[in-house]
Amino acid sequence: MTTPDHVRLVAFAAARDLIGAGRAELPLAAPCTAGELWAELVRHYPVLSPYRGTIRLAVNGRWAEDDARVSLGDEVALLPPVSGG
Secondary structure (H helix, E strand, O other): OOOOOEEEEEEOHHHHHHHOOOEEEEEOOOOEEHHHHHHHHHHHOHHHHHHOOOOEEEEOOEEEOOOOEEOOOOEEEEEOOOOOO
16 A cells, blocks of 8 residues: 555566566655656656656556656556567
8 A cells, every 4th residue: 555655666677677566665755746856766766767768657557758748646657668570
């Protein structure tokens, strides 16, 4: 269960490999934008820094642009590009 001062991270595929887990909690001091959340993600997981342009965020199941609001307790998915054939 997510504590009130965290967001719940769900990482898929390569993003999961980069942060070392499929699920994690990220502490936040206050609600923020998805762009601001990226700064927190990189602070906690520096390995994500080069992937800012390729890993997309979804907040509570919806694609999140940089100005999307992220509230405490939200679920944030880290979604790398999908390839297939």
